[in-house]
Amino acid sequence: MLNAKLLLAAVVAVAVFGTIFAASSLGPRAQAQNEEKLVQGHALESYTTTGDVLDPEHQDNRINTEEIDPDRYLREFNYGRVSTLPDGTTLREFTIIADDSQTLEVSPGIFYNAWTFNGTIPGPTIRATEGDLVRINFINNGSKSHTMHFHSIHEAHMDGVFEVIAPGGRFTYEFTAEPYGLFLYHCHVQPIEEHIAHGLYGVYIIDPKEGRPPADEMLMLMNGYDTDFDTENNFYTVNGIPFYYMHHPIQIENGRLVRVYLVNILEFDPINNFHLHGNVYDVYRTGTGLTVDESTDMITMSQGERSILEFSYNYPGLYMFHAHKTEFAEKGWTGTFLVME
């Protein structure tokens, strides 16, 4: 009598566990209905899925590309509204508006509260010729104080450090463009690290009077995003979007001189670097001289450092460039040149 009950209990127990086992092993598979998509790993491994693909390296399905557009930024140089002063000096006027309310898609599916100059990361590239008068009409449209601090030579009160511009405030920065070279500008309100890390920076180029040899000129600004605010970057990019030039190779011509204005604005990490595949380049450190400082395939820069790089390719094909701090490379600071015949 007792044993019969026990057997019954055992049967019930087995049935219950069997049901749990079967139900659990079915799991999410039962809901799949979409078409199959391929996820390609870095080596030969791959996986076919009916779910969603998470792949910032091979896909660019961002929603807003206006505010962070690495293709446009690459070759967009702004020379300002040009006029000539009575003494013959060229005046270049720019209007720059700071904002800190935008949420931008800094990598596919990742939204970040960006602080911007003229609504973009990086801010617009300002370009002048040595001796020009540069006038920046700065408007702070943000909810926090901001400034514009330019590298290069100028008077103390044009330095954008002690004259903090309150929300809604304006300031006119005016200085002569000197010396020639590759500079940058950024907000200098404390905490500076925070104001820079959020996106308040851009490039300032001063050309020598006699100009540089003709070349396919482009800008590469190396930055990062600390999206979880742990003072470590989650993403590293060149020109604003991780891996962008992996799926949008930069097209250049075989044999033609390429000039890269390379700027490092990375926060949190003390160094950053640039390695080019299948080539070496001439380095003009800070762009303040016209003689080559070194020829290399690997340049390392500290925070805020800049260099002009010149090279041309001898063989067509697809070549990679990336940070040789490979951690950065695998978190987005990787791209490709497509050398055309």
Added chain:
Amino acid sequence: MERPSSVGTGKLVASAVIPLVILGAMIAFLLWPGNSFLNFGTPLPDVTVERLEFGEKLIIAHIRNTGPETVDIAMADVNDRIRPAAIEPSKTLERYGAARVVIPYDWNEGQPYEIGITTSDGTRFAGSVQAATMTPRPDAGQVSLLALLGTYVGIIPVMIGLLWLPFLRQLSQGKYMFFMSLTAGLLLFLGIDAVVEANEVSAETVAGSLGGVVLIATVTVVSFLALLYVSERLVERKSKTAIVGASSVALMIAVGIGLHNLGEGLAIGGAMVAGEVALSTFLIVGFTLHNTTEGLAIVAPVARQKPRIAFLALLGFIAGAPAIAGAWIGGFIASPIASVVFLAIGAGAVFQVVYAIFKFAGGKEKFLSGPVVAGIATGMLLMYLTTLLI
């Protein structure tokens, strides 16, 4: 209890429903779209990586949205390096929704890995293993391997323990009480051990929002009460003779230990999946020694009777076999929540058995006699010593 006849059924229902209606109205007011009355602070996302599996050039992370709101998963990484991945069924996870993140990856056997999941606001959540090893698939080979392990740690040691029956039978009443209390001590230790283990699992892998600690308390108490109720009914319904009483106590001990061994099986299966291979071998040896004492616990109440061999074998099976089911669940499908729940059920079951033993023994002797105190202390100490082997 009789209700006063002056109160009609309608009034009774109304008196029960009115507070619910008021409560519902208040909740509706608070949740009403556009009501910004209580909108302060930012709800923070929370994603829990519940389990990692390693397949043929694949790493699979089982994740769950344990935050307050729906989240979108934007990215996966391996050891903090961004990797292409698939997410099934969808990258959008409702509250408590689960997904599988599949990362094509040529991983290395025995190496530690951390898998990171980044939500759309850029927050990263991670889970890790100490040593990657191919996750067992529920094929015939793995099923029988785990069944064999369950047999080693569950059935065989319990059966060995049962062989102490002739020894117990020849003891004087005082010594017998000592061994009964020893059994209680062993089980008391097992119950505490299960609660501690459940807390550990809960702290490591169960999201805070699922309230691991209070879940353990709730399940332990409910398991204890349910088994107590069932066992009392079982003992009541039988005749009041000592023989059947003793058999019932032995049966309830076997059931309690069986539930406990289910938890042990989970631990062993889980250790295999987590790649703690060396640990798993120790676990098995440790549990084998540990569980031999459980056989002793089962035979102690029936030592004064002459139980049939088949009945004893059945008790051993009830106590030991759940280790096999546990190993299967732990090895193939277990989520941390399931582990916590099973461990808590086991703890409640064991505490109920301790209670049953005391009640059984209490009928014959003064409760806290010398042999009883010595037995409990020895039992717990013995268990502690066998635990050092695990």
